[in-house]
Each structure stands twice: as C-alpha cells, then as structure tokens.
Amino acid sequence: MAYMFLRELIRTYRERDPAARSTAEVLLCYPGVHAVLWHTLSHWLWNHGFLLAGRFSSHIARWLTGIEIHPAAKLGRRLVIDHGMGVVIGETAEIGDDCYLYHEVTLGVARTSSGKRHPTIGNNVIIGAGAKVLGPVTVGDNARIGSNSVVLDPVPPDTTVVGMPARPVDRKLPRTGPHFDPYGMPCDDSLDPLLRDLEGLRAELTEVEARVARLALAQQAQPRQEQRNSMPAGD
C-alpha cells in the first residue's frame, strides 16, 4: 500500500516536472515528496487523537523540507509540491487530486475566525510560486493561479486568475479537463505543425552554415601555419 503510494507519487513527479530525470533523483532530492510522505504519518497521528505527536511530527517535516503542512490538512492523491521551500498549508485546508504547488504558496487564513478558515482546492489545480490563497474560498477544478497572486474570492473551474487581488484573465484555457502544462503555461497548439517543422529545419540549417564557416576558417589558417613552420628560423 505504502509502496504503491510512493510509486504513484514518484511517477507523477517524473511525468510532470521537466527537470525530474530519474526515480532515484525524485526520491532523494525532492522535498515535496518527503513532505507529503511525512504528512501521511502526521495526519494518521492527528486523526488517532495523538495531537501533540502529530504537530511535532509535522514540525520535524517542516524543519527538514521547508514545507509546513498542518497534520489536520487533507491532501489529495498525486500532490506535487515543486521546490517546496516556504509552502504553508493550514489546518482546515483541503486539496483535491493531481494538484501542483510551487514554492512559497500559502493556503492560509484571511481573517481570524474559528472553524473552516482555509481554502478548498479542487482537482488538477496549479498554484504558481508565491501565490497566497486566503480564507475558506473554493478553487474550482483545473483552475490556475498565477505566481504571486493573492486569491481572496472563489475561483471558478477552468479559470486562470492573476494579480493582487487575483482576477480572472481575459483568456479561455485552450482545453478544459484534466491535463497538465508545466508551469501552467499551455504549449502553443495553434501553431501549424508544418510551420513548426519548417522552423526546426531553419534552425538546423543555421547550425550547419555556422559549422561550414568554422571549417572554412580552419582550412584557410592551416596553409599559413604550414608556411610559417617551413620558413628558416630568424636570429
């Protein structure tokens, strides 16, 4: 069970983070993996009434990873916390499946109150670096939150919000539903595939031209060097 959980998590990092090169690298060098694994222990302790032990366990995880997740927070499956440092996930926060959080994201409180006071994040949501989502707001499925945004109002599904306070951008997502674009930026599918191939060929041609020019220069330099070598040495 724990093995399956770990395998699924590592596979998700490898699929979604263009910088993740191997399973060993993800296992050893990704604090987001360590924080989520540690949270399963802290959450178990909390849910079984060991409140102080749960808090202490999450404190150790924060110490080791720079990611603070309250033991009561509910995390969905395949959560990726990329880079991690400075992430804070509050006590009553809930995160759906397949979400992607960058460093310095806060799921926090807007005003002091009791009860549910942290956000509820849907499935397949991307939250950019430094973004703050504050209060018991809901962020809909497939939404994207721009880096450094401050979200105070609910975000509808399939919507991108940016700014402080965050507002929807005047731009529809090219596709809706569960898919993933690294950094939340859709690749430009609108570009004609033929044009894309031509761009590739043009780049290769430029490279070949530069190589030929370098070879020609080297050939020109060679006879001069030979001539210099055959000349009698002066005094």
Ligand SMILES: CC(C)(COP(=O)(O)OP(=O)(O)OC[C@H]1O[C@@H](n2cnc3c(N)ncnc32)[C@H](O)[C@@H]1OP(=O)(O)O)[C@@H](O)C(=O)NCCC(=O)NCCS
């Ligand atoms: C929000 C985001 C997902 C939008 O990506 P996109 O769909 O390609 O959108 P665009 O770049 O076309 O931007 C749309 C508009 O929002 C603005 N915008 C984009 N990101 C913004 C941000 N973080 N803050 C403020 N405005 C932003 C753009 O300037 C543009 O404005 P305009 O329509 O007036 O020109 C992306 O910009 C983002 O912030 N991704 C997270 C990246 C991240 O955290 N990287 C960390 C990697 S380590």
